[in-house]
Structures are given as C-alpha cells and as structure tokens.
Amino acid sequence: MSDVLPAALTDWFSQKGWQPHAHQLHVMEARACPACLVIAPTGCGKTLAGFLPSLADLALSPHTGLHTLYVSPLKALAADIKRNLRGPAEEMGLDIRIEDRTGDTSATQKRRQRVNPPQILLTTPESLALLTSYSDAEHLFSGLKRVVIDEVHALSESKRGDQLMLSLAALQRICPDMQRIGLSATVQDPDQIARFMACHPMPCHIIEAPQGPLPDIAMLQIDAPAPWSGGGAGYAIPQVLQEVAQHNTVLIFHNTRAQAEIFFHKLWQLNEDNLPIAIHHGSLSRAQRERVEAAMVAGALRAIVCTGSLDLGLDWGNVDLVIQVGAPKNVKRLVQRIGRANHRYNSPSKARLVPANRFEVVECVAALQAVRDHDLDGEPMGPGPRDVLCQHILIAACAGPFHPDDLYVQVTTAGRYAQLTRAEFDSCVDFCATGGYALKAYDRWRRLQQTEDGKWQLRDPRAAQRVRMNIGTIQDSDRLKVRMRGRGGRALGEVEEAFAATLVPGDSFLIGGQVVRYEGLRDLTVEVTKQPGKKPKIATFSGTKFATSTQLSQRILVGFQQKDWPELPGYMSDWIALQRHVSLLPRADRLLVESFPHDGRFASVVYGFAGRNALQTLGLLLSKRMEDAGLDPLSFVATDYAVMLLSLEPLRDAAGLLAPAGLRDGLETWLAGNAVMKRSFRGCAVIAGLIERNMTGQRKSGRQATFSSDILYDTLLKYDPDHVLMQITREEARKGLVDFDRIEEMLARCAGRLDHKELEGLSPFAAPLFLEMGRVPVQGAAEERLLAAETARLMEASGLNKIVIAPVR
Amino acid sequence: MSDGHVFSLFGAELTARASGVLWWAHRRILCVSDLHLGKSDRLARRSGIMVPPYETADTLLRLQSEIEALAPQIVICLGDSFDDLQASDSLDPAESACLYRMQAGRQWIWIEGNHDPGPVEFSGAHLAEYRHGPLVFRHIAETEAEVSGHYHPKAAVPLGRRRITRPCFLYDQHRVILPAFGTFTGGLRSDATALQDLMRPGAVAVLTGQTCHVLPMPRG
Structure with a gap:
C-alpha cells in the first residue's frame, strides 16, 4: 500500500481487504494542486477519491469548523453520500460530523449548521449560493480547505453550474488556499471542464482513471420493421418485455416524459406476466418518485421506464440492462445511460437501442459506432450567462457592501466569465441597482446604492429577504x-x-x-x-425535446456516402438506395432541397440535419420568406433531419430562399415577436431578479392575475430593445430553443453549395415527413381569421347573434 | 370583425372599441378604465421590483391616439387611473404634458377607484360616480344601467388545441364592464365567480386587440 495515506486510512483499507485504486492515490498526491479534475467511469470509487484527501487531513489533525464542502446537482445524492461516508469515517476512527444541507433540511438544523458547522457539509449549488448571501459567510467558510464538486460534467452544461462557479469564486476570496476537486464522467474535452471548474488562471490537474471494458451495446433485435415516423416505438414492446423477463432489472430510458408515459401505458397493456414495472420522471410527485426509488433499492422492480431524471443519481448495483428507446440524440448522454447498467468496475455494461422510426435507425447505428470509437459530442462552451451574474451580484450585496473593482476581479476567476468585459459587468451592476433602463426612472427607489467609498449596498436591507427567496436557476415556476x-x-x-x-x-x-x-x-x-381503460384523448403533456447533436448528425451524413449499408436491416438499406436513385442522398458539404407537387399543393424539403430546434426556427424563417415571395405557405413540419414546407405555389428559387444574409435579418426582426423568445425572456428575467418567481404566469384565482412577463418583453422590445436583459435573451435564444447557431453552422458547411431537385412526386426520404405530428400552421392573418370564424360560430350557436344590435348607419 | 362593436344599454348606443375604450358617439363621451398610471413606480417603491418604466408613457400614447381619432367632448376615466395616490406624483414632465394636452378643450372626469380613492394632482372633476342620461359611471359594478371597470375582464376562446385569451368588454342588458386599458395590467377570466355572479345569462364578451371579436361570455 502507498505511503501517501495516513495509517488510519491504510488500516481501514486493509481491514476491508481493499486496495486503493491508482486514481485515488493520484488525487492524494495532487493535494497541493489548486484544482484537480478526476475523470472516471461510474462504479470505480470516484466519490471516495474526492474525499480521501480530506479524510486523510482530518485523520492527521482535528479541525474545528467547516473543512470540506461537497456540492452535487441532486439532493438525493447529497443524502446518499452522507450515509455512505459516515460508515467509513467512523471505521477510520475520525471524530467528525458529516451533514447535508439542501432544500429538504429543516430550518432548525440549518440554523444550527451556521452556528456550529460540521467538518464535512454536503449541499447543492442553490443551498450554497444561499449560504454565501448571509453576512456571516466570512466566518462560516473561514477554515474551509476543500470543495468537492460531483457530476461536474453535468453541472458544466447548466446555469446551475455557472452559479456554483460564481459562489466558489466568492469562497476563494475568503479562503485563498481552498482546493477544488471535480468528479466527472467520461467527457470529450476534459480541458474544457478543467477550465470551467478551476480558479482562473490557476491550473487544474487532470486525473483520468482507465476506461472500463467496452460496453456490450447493440440494437435490440426486433421482428417488425421500424415505423416510418413518430417517437413512440410501440412496435418494440413485445421484445422489450422479453428482455425484462430475461434480466434482473432493466432501465428503459426515453427522451421525453410524454414518450415515457405512453410507452409505460402500452407496456402494461401487454404485460401478461405482471412483471413489476414502474415509471419515474421529473413531473411525478416526489412521494411517487421516492416510492419507486425505494422499491428499486429493495430489488422489488424488474424494470423502470424513465427519463433524464435517472441520468444521474444513486448507484443501483442490480441493474443489468439499459434500453434506450428513441434515438439517443447525443452520444455523451447515451454513454452515461449505458453506465447506469452494472455499477461494478471492470464488468461491461449492457445496453440495447430501440429506434422509434426509420431515420432513427440510421441515427442509432451512427451512435453505436460513435460509442465504439469513443467519439463523444461536446459543444464548445460559450461565455457565462449574464442573468446568473446579475443574481450573483444581488447575492453579493445581501452578504454586505462590495466594491465593484473587487467583485469584477472575483467574477473573472470563474472560467466561463474570464472574458467578461468591465463594461458588461458594469451593465449588470447597473441592472441590479436601477433596472438598467435607457430611461432613468428609479433613482428614488433603486435597489443598490453606492456609498462614498465606492461600495455598493442594498438601499433597503429588507430587500435581502426577497433576493434570497429567488435564489436559483432552475425554472420550475410554471x-x-x-x-x-x-x-x-x-x-x-x-x-x-x-x-x-x-x-x-x-x-x-x-x-x-x-x-x-x-x-x-x-x-x-x-x-x-x-378513468381506467379509456384511451387517453390527448397524447400527454409536452416536455423538453432534445435535438440530435452536431457530431451525430455529421456521422449520419457521412454514413449516407457509403456504397451500401450492411450494418442496417435490409428494408432500411433498400429505402436509402431508393432515395439515392430517385433523388440524392444528403451530404455534409452540400445542402439538399427537394420540391415536388403533392395532393394539389407543393412541398419543399430542406435536409438541413441541424437538429429539431434549429430546423423549427428555419421553418419559421423560410415560411415568412415564402410568404414574401408570394408562394402562399400553409404549414411546415420539422424533425432533427429535415424541414418540410407546404405551399400553394411551387418553389423555383431554392438558392434565393436560403440566402444567408436575409435569414439573419429575419432572426433579428421577425423572430423578435416569437413566443420562444418570450419564454427565454421569462427565464432570464426570473434568474436576473427582474421578476419574482411567484409573479410570472397567468393564474386564474379570485383576483386579477398579475400581468404576464410577455407584456414586459413587448414593452422592452418597443421602448428599450438594447436593454441588458434583451441582450441576454437574444444570446440565450441563439443556442437553446431557437438554436440559430446551428443554422449558421449548416450554412457555413454547405457554403452556398446547394442541390435543388425538382421531382415529379414525393421522394423516399420525404415520405415520413408527411406522417410527422406537430405541423406548424403559418401564423399571421390566419389567427385572426380562425378567431373570427370561431366566435361567429359561437354567437350563432347561442342565438345571441339575433339579439345583438347591428351598427346603426 | 371590425374595430368596434355597437350595442345598446338602456337606450344608449355604445361602441366597444378594439383598443379597449368605450365610445358613446351621440354624446361624444369616451370612457376608459383602469389605466393604472405609475404602476412601475409603485412596484419599485413597494417591493423593490424594477420593471421597464415605459408603461405610463405607453398607456398615455394609446389613449392619445383614441382621443385624436374620436375627438370626444367628455373623457371619463373609470377609476384606478393611478396605481395609487402617490403614483400620480411619479409622472415625468413629458408624461404630465401629454396628459395636459389630452385634457385641453374638453371635460375630464376622474372617477375614484380602490387604487386611487381621492383627488389626484391633475385637473378635471374628481367624483365617486357620474350620471349622464340613463347611465351611471362608477368604478365597481353595483346596480343597473351602469358602466364600470375594476375587474380587468378577459376571455379565452379555444381554437383546436390552442386557446387565445384577450382582455374583453362584458355586457348584458343591465351593465357593461370595461377591460383594463393600462399596459401593465393582468386580467380576470370571465369564468371567475365574481364575474359569473355579476353578468346575467345571455351576456356577451367583446375581445379587444387588433380587431374586435364578439362571442357569448365564456362561463367555463
């Protein structure tokens, strides 16, 4: 055994008959590094690696007050670590307290923790941000030696991670020697995560544990061919049930809650053996989720139909198969989900993929290849979002007066904010102080005021309460x-x-x-x-839709250039070959546009392969252009692969339709009034503290509802379009739901190389698009016309139209 | 579908305009309710929330364009014209000037509302209620033959799987309730108990917006 560990720990390892893993010892050796990122597959003692240096410190010398902070994105994980760490700490004879502090912790417990903190505190980014907002934060964190950030790869993709890094920047000022240890699953670009989590510009040491054995991953063999369209994968249910019968415990992953609900419903209709199968997703009540989790731990379940709510979380040793229903959309997520099967180091995880339609068959095959090649998708990390920064500034003001020069320096030590300009920072401070409007209206009622020594402080200290109520970046208000x-x-x-x-x-x-x-x-x-037994009238509630990643789209396009497709089922290679014969196969470096008459209308299909969100946006922009060009567009439908527009007149000038310059203008002007922008705005406005969580939404109650955030957006668009929140909203929309960045990427890779095939009838690739749900009617005059027709019908049906007096001329 | 819907109340022929104002053409009376001027100022003062401070100017501009279009002799503001009495001090010089311009050359009546239960800084008559011909104008509905506001009514029309909700007028043979005209105002759905109890069977909703849409008052 190594000599980097103190006796208490080496003894503990020998008692257990264990050997520390190499990466665990490497973390011990890296104790002097200001930051250290541990990348390891699940099930190889990553968490213990993160805690070893602290357990060693505490074994060597007792510590009063907070020594180590552990932050995880899941409350459940914090509670679980508490249970799993107390045992070893006791066995090592350490006289320390290990406690968690999350939204579920009682107020008494929380108060006690601030007065008399435990040596190891397990918490979440939101609870930590709240702790830093108190005036006693300096005292509480003064002895802090280390912070362990779990699932840092997941945090790096969300605003919760950005908030955490800003909180850590504040802690680092209180305790300059605080070490950061990040724990991450396998990622494409470790350096990017390292930059994200380190205190910029200090270095971050990266420790990579060896990869486990290659996973046993393949398509699920299904007798029936995949359907042409849709996302339900109902055709696969008999085979999925068979797999459940043959394994201990199966996790059946879906991309959306809606699909999980439908699949679960259908699964039970055919579950003749009454195999215990449950469902788990983020919209179910906490009690119900906890029941399922408890049953899972007790080994009482044979399968769980689930969504991203189980992407992270507790280790369940007896899961021996993961089934992914629907194309994975993203290789990284797929790898993570595969890792949920078999949490024992050095034994392969087993996973099967179930495509929901024919295009998804191609995508699944591409994803399998990407997993085998260890080719994970990684989006480049953009600058840190400024709505989170605004919240951070308010939190800083709650803790006490701050000097803007100091806070600016502090904020730029967070990797994603390292490039933040002073002007951008100042505009956020101005927003927090006065609302940041072009019209200076709030001098009297400003939230922050500057003292003579240049420090900012809350004008009314009671405002701190409101700021604290709104801490967090998770959007759950509606x-x-x-x-x-x-x-x-x-x-x-x-x-x-x-x-x-x-x-x-x-x-x-x-x-x-x-x-x-x-x-x-x-x-x-x-x-x-x-209402048992009845077929649900409405499919189910909407939910997030993932878009197929850039890397995966690229692989699909490259795959089309093969001579034949032996890796695909026969009916699939026939379909692709027919497309090549009738039209063209889409390519990565050229844009394919097809147009053809269909049912008395004209269809135009753009094979953009830019993901659903971007192609939805493209559909909106192109239908506007078709309207301007007099083609009378009726509707469009977008998938991850293509967007199809239906119009009354045929498309002749495809190159003109897709000219890049005008598309950008369209984004700036016409899209500004789009509902997606308003939704993004609401999210940013809540996080930045413009509106409070309970102020949004249109609720029917006994009183007049508060006005909706859409009105605020419209007002800013009209009177103050360059307001900092409008800038933030536009930045946000270019990624996320509008995803214009990927339209730009599509235009760049094709660089004007466009193939316009004018066909006599529909092509093999276009056929499934006619079966896609979610066709979007082209807005505009249409809405007023529909409304007029419906209100006239209602007046007539009620007979009121006979009573109402006609205008007197 | 037009920019106004004409109906009769106790013999008075009234037009519910798409903008949300009520126009009594024969008497050249323009009536508007719940302007809530100074709302952003009050929000900042009372809760520290600093919403875009443009709603007062926006509300006044929209009112001005109706006044220019109709050239009324009498303008009646049906209460809650100011978000509170202090908010009436918060108008900036340009906003005040806009209001004075609109008042020039015509009779202007401020009806008191629950948000502004007393006289405000601006000229014009300050009344609890105002009678004109067969009608009485007051803030909150209570009897008959009346024109009131207060509730900010809105109505929802299902269109397939969507639902379009807009501020609306509600009227029956006895009364009309105006939508809120202020830019930063929410609404109370017509199926809420308070409105259900007030409006009799056969009541009609007039949706405001770009154009008027008339439908039976949705009762949920």
Whole structure:
C-alpha cells in the first residue's frame, strides 16, 4: 500500500481487504494542486477519491469548523453520500460530523449548521449560493480547505453550474488556499471542464482513471420493421418485455416524459406476466418518485421506464440492462445511460437501442459506432450567462457592501466569465441597482446604492429577504400540481401550465402511467378523476425535446456516402438506395432541397440535419420568406433531419430562399415577436431578479392575475430593445430553443453549395415527413381569421347573434 | 370583425372599441378604465421590483391616439387611473404634458377607484360616480344601467388545441364592464365567480386587440 495515506486510512483499507485504486492515490498526491479534475467511469470509487484527501487531513489533525464542502446537482445524492461516508469515517476512527444541507433540511438544523458547522457539509449549488448571501459567510467558510464538486460534467452544461462557479469564486476570496476537486464522467474535452471548474488562471490537474471494458451495446433485435415516423416505438414492446423477463432489472430510458408515459401505458397493456414495472420522471410527485426509488433499492422492480431524471443519481448495483428507446440524440448522454447498467468496475455494461422510426435507425447505428470509437459530442462552451451574474451580484450585496473593482476581479476567476468585459459587468451592476433602463426612472427607489467609498449596498436591507427567496436557476415556476378530486386526493405529479390551459373538462390524459379525466382547475391544482381503460384523448403533456447533436448528425451524413449499408436491416438499406436513385442522398458539404407537387399543393424539403430546434426556427424563417415571395405557405413540419414546407405555389428559387444574409435579418426582426423568445425572456428575467418567481404566469384565482412577463418583453422590445436583459435573451435564444447557431453552422458547411431537385412526386426520404405530428400552421392573418370564424360560430350557436344590435348607419 | 362593436344599454348606443375604450358617439363621451398610471413606480417603491418604466408613457400614447381619432367632448376615466395616490406624483414632465394636452378643450372626469380613492394632482372633476342620461359611471359594478371597470375582464376562446385569451368588454342588458386599458395590467377570466355572479345569462364578451371579436361570455 502507498505511503501517501495516513495509517488510519491504510488500516481501514486493509481491514476491508481493499486496495486503493491508482486514481485515488493520484488525487492524494495532487493535494497541493489548486484544482484537480478526476475523470472516471461510474462504479470505480470516484466519490471516495474526492474525499480521501480530506479524510486523510482530518485523520492527521482535528479541525474545528467547516473543512470540506461537497456540492452535487441532486439532493438525493447529497443524502446518499452522507450515509455512505459516515460508515467509513467512523471505521477510520475520525471524530467528525458529516451533514447535508439542501432544500429538504429543516430550518432548525440549518440554523444550527451556521452556528456550529460540521467538518464535512454536503449541499447543492442553490443551498450554497444561499449560504454565501448571509453576512456571516466570512466566518462560516473561514477554515474551509476543500470543495468537492460531483457530476461536474453535468453541472458544466447548466446555469446551475455557472452559479456554483460564481459562489466558489466568492469562497476563494475568503479562503485563498481552498482546493477544488471535480468528479466527472467520461467527457470529450476534459480541458474544457478543467477550465470551467478551476480558479482562473490557476491550473487544474487532470486525473483520468482507465476506461472500463467496452460496453456490450447493440440494437435490440426486433421482428417488425421500424415505423416510418413518430417517437413512440410501440412496435418494440413485445421484445422489450422479453428482455425484462430475461434480466434482473432493466432501465428503459426515453427522451421525453410524454414518450415515457405512453410507452409505460402500452407496456402494461401487454404485460401478461405482471412483471413489476414502474415509471419515474421529473413531473411525478416526489412521494411517487421516492416510492419507486425505494422499491428499486429493495430489488422489488424488474424494470423502470424513465427519463433524464435517472441520468444521474444513486448507484443501483442490480441493474443489468439499459434500453434506450428513441434515438439517443447525443452520444455523451447515451454513454452515461449505458453506465447506469452494472455499477461494478471492470464488468461491461449492457445496453440495447430501440429506434422509434426509420431515420432513427440510421441515427442509432451512427451512435453505436460513435460509442465504439469513443467519439463523444461536446459543444464548445460559450461565455457565462449574464442573468446568473446579475443574481450573483444581488447575492453579493445581501452578504454586505462590495466594491465593484473587487467583485469584477472575483467574477473573472470563474472560467466561463474570464472574458467578461468591465463594461458588461458594469451593465449588470447597473441592472441590479436601477433596472438598467435607457430611461432613468428609479433613482428614488433603486435597489443598490453606492456609498462614498465606492461600495455598493442594498438601499433597503429588507430587500435581502426577497433576493434570497429567488435564489436559483432552475425554472420550475410554471408547473401546476395534479391531484385526484375529492378531500385528501392523492397528488399524482405536475403538468406544465401551458398544457393545463389547453384542457377542457372531460379531456383524458396520461400521468404516472394512468389515464385520468380532467375535471377542472381549483386553487391552482389540476383536479382529475380516474378513468381506467379509456384511451387517453390527448397524447400527454409536452416536455423538453432534445435535438440530435452536431457530431451525430455529421456521422449520419457521412454514413449516407457509403456504397451500401450492411450494418442496417435490409428494408432500411433498400429505402436509402431508393432515395439515392430517385433523388440524392444528403451530404455534409452540400445542402439538399427537394420540391415536388403533392395532393394539389407543393412541398419543399430542406435536409438541413441541424437538429429539431434549429430546423423549427428555419421553418419559421423560410415560411415568412415564402410568404414574401408570394408562394402562399400553409404549414411546415420539422424533425432533427429535415424541414418540410407546404405551399400553394411551387418553389423555383431554392438558392434565393436560403440566402444567408436575409435569414439573419429575419432572426433579428421577425423572430423578435416569437413566443420562444418570450419564454427565454421569462427565464432570464426570473434568474436576473427582474421578476419574482411567484409573479410570472397567468393564474386564474379570485383576483386579477398579475400581468404576464410577455407584456414586459413587448414593452422592452418597443421602448428599450438594447436593454441588458434583451441582450441576454437574444444570446440565450441563439443556442437553446431557437438554436440559430446551428443554422449558421449548416450554412457555413454547405457554403452556398446547394442541390435543388425538382421531382415529379414525393421522394423516399420525404415520405415520413408527411406522417410527422406537430405541423406548424403559418401564423399571421390566419389567427385572426380562425378567431373570427370561431366566435361567429359561437354567437350563432347561442342565438345571441339575433339579439345583438347591428351598427346603426 | 371590425374595430368596434355597437350595442345598446338602456337606450344608449355604445361602441366597444378594439383598443379597449368605450365610445358613446351621440354624446361624444369616451370612457376608459383602469389605466393604472405609475404602476412601475409603485412596484419599485413597494417591493423593490424594477420593471421597464415605459408603461405610463405607453398607456398615455394609446389613449392619445383614441382621443385624436374620436375627438370626444367628455373623457371619463373609470377609476384606478393611478396605481395609487402617490403614483400620480411619479409622472415625468413629458408624461404630465401629454396628459395636459389630452385634457385641453374638453371635460375630464376622474372617477375614484380602490387604487386611487381621492383627488389626484391633475385637473378635471374628481367624483365617486357620474350620471349622464340613463347611465351611471362608477368604478365597481353595483346596480343597473351602469358602466364600470375594476375587474380587468378577459376571455379565452379555444381554437383546436390552442386557446387565445384577450382582455374583453362584458355586457348584458343591465351593465357593461370595461377591460383594463393600462399596459401593465393582468386580467380576470370571465369564468371567475365574481364575474359569473355579476353578468346575467345571455351576456356577451367583446375581445379587444387588433380587431374586435364578439362571442357569448365564456362561463367555463
């Protein structure tokens, strides 16, 4: 055994009959490095690696106060680590306290922790941000030696991670020698994660544990051919049930909650052996999720139908198969999901893929190859979002007066904010102080004021309470609870407010695997009754849709250039060959556009392979251009691979339609009024502290609802379009839901090389698009026309149209 | 579909305009409700929230364009014209000037509302309610033959799987309730109990916006 470990730890390892892994010892050796990133597959003692240096310190010399902070994106993980770390600490004879502090911790416990902190505190980014907002933060963190950041790869992709890094920048000022240890799953670009988590410009030492054995991963062999379109994969249910019967425990991953609900429903309809199968996703009530998790730990379940809610989390040793339903969209996520099977180091994980339609068959095959090649997708990391910075500035002001020069220097030590200019920083401070409007209206009521020594402080200290109430970057404000009708009705979960608004009494939908009937909305709760056996009328609630990553799209396009496709089922290679014969196969370096008459209309298909979000945006922009060109567009539909527009007139000038310059203008002007922008704005406005969480949404209650954030967006667009929040919203939209960056990327890789095939009828690749759900009607005059027709119908049906007096001339 | 819907209330022929103002053409009376001027100022003062401070100017500009289009002799503001009494001090010089220009050459009546239950700084008559011909104008509905505001009514029309919700007028044979005209105002859905109780069977909703849409008052 190595001599880097103190006796108490080496003894403990020998008692257990264990050997420390090499990467665990490397972390010990790197104790003097200011930052250290451990990259290791699941199940090889990564967490212990993160804690070893602290356990060693504490074994050698007792410490009063906080010594080590552990931050994880999941509350459950913090609680789990607490249980799993207390045992070893006790066995090593360490006299220390290990406690967690999350949104679930009681107020008494939290107060006690601030007065008398434990040596090791396990927490989440939000709870940590809250701790740094108190005026006693300096005292609380003064002795802090180390912070362990779990799942840092996942945090690096969200605003929660950005908030955490800003909090750590604040801690680093209090304790300059604090070491950062990041724990990450395998990633494409470790340096990028290292830059994200280190205190810029200090170095970060990267420790990579050897990869485990190659996973046993393949397509699930299914007798029936994949359907032409859709995302349900219902055709695969008999085979999936067979796999469940043949394994201990199977995780069945889906990309959306809606798909998980439908699949679960269908699974039970065919589950004749009554195999214990449960469902788990983020919209279910906490009680229900905890029941499922407990049953899983107890080994009582044979399968769980789930979503990203189980991407991270507790180790369940007896999972021996992962099934991914639907194309994985993203290789990194697929690898992570595969890792959920078999949490024993050095034994291969087993996973099977189930494509939901024919294009997804191609994508799944491309993804399998990418996993074998260790070719993970990584998006370049952009600058840190400024709405999170605004929140951070307010949090800093809650802790006490700050000097802007100091805070600016501090903020730029967070990797993603290293390039932040002073002007950008100052505009955020101005936003926090006065709202940052071109019209200076809030001098009297400003939130922050500057003292004579140049420091900023809260004008009214009571405002700190409001800031603290709004800490966090998770957007959950527009969910409504779903409950069984009647006194003490059981909570089933949550649906999005927008979905609830579309329901009328009598509608039935799926939640938690059961069909329920919508009865009404009461006290902001959706009331439902049971409706067993009936087919749900509405598919189910909407949810996030992942877009196929750039790397995966690229692989698909490259795959099309093969001479033949032996890796695909026969019906698939026939389909692709037919497309090559009838039209062309899409290529990475050229843009394929097809147009052809269909059912008395004209279809134009752009094979952009830029992901669903970008192609949805492209559809909006192109339909506007077609309207301007007099082609009378009717609707469009977008998938991850192509966008198809239907119009009354045929497309002749494809190159003109796709000319890059005008598309950018379209984004700036016409898209500005789009609902997607308003949704992005609301998110940014809540995080930046312009509006409070309970202020948003249009709620039906006894009083006039507060006005919606859409009105604020419209007002800024009209009177102050360059306001800092509008800038942030535009930046956000270029990625995320609008994803214009990928349209730019598509235009760049094709560089004007465009093939326009004018066909006599539909092509093999275009055929599935006609079956796609979610066709978007072209907006504009259409909405007013529809509204006029519907209101006239209602007036006539009620007979009121006969009573109303016509205008007198 | 037009920019106004004409209906009759106790013999008075009234036009519910797409902009949200009520126009009594024969008497050249323009009536508008719930302007909530100074709302952003009050929010900042009371809760520290600093929403875009452009709503007062926006509300006044929209009112001005209706006044220019209709040239009323009497303008009645049906209460909650200011978000609170202190908010009436918060108008900047340009906003005040805009208001004075609109008041010039016509009679201007401020009805008191629950947000502004007393006289404000601006000229014009300050009244609890105002009678004209067969109608009475007050902030909150209570009897008959009345024109009121207060509730910020809005109505929702399902269109397939979507639902379009807009501020609206509500009227029956006894009363009309105006939508809120202020830029930063939310609304109360017409199926809320308060509005259900006030409006009789056969009540009609007039959606405002670019154009008017008339439909039976949605009752949920």
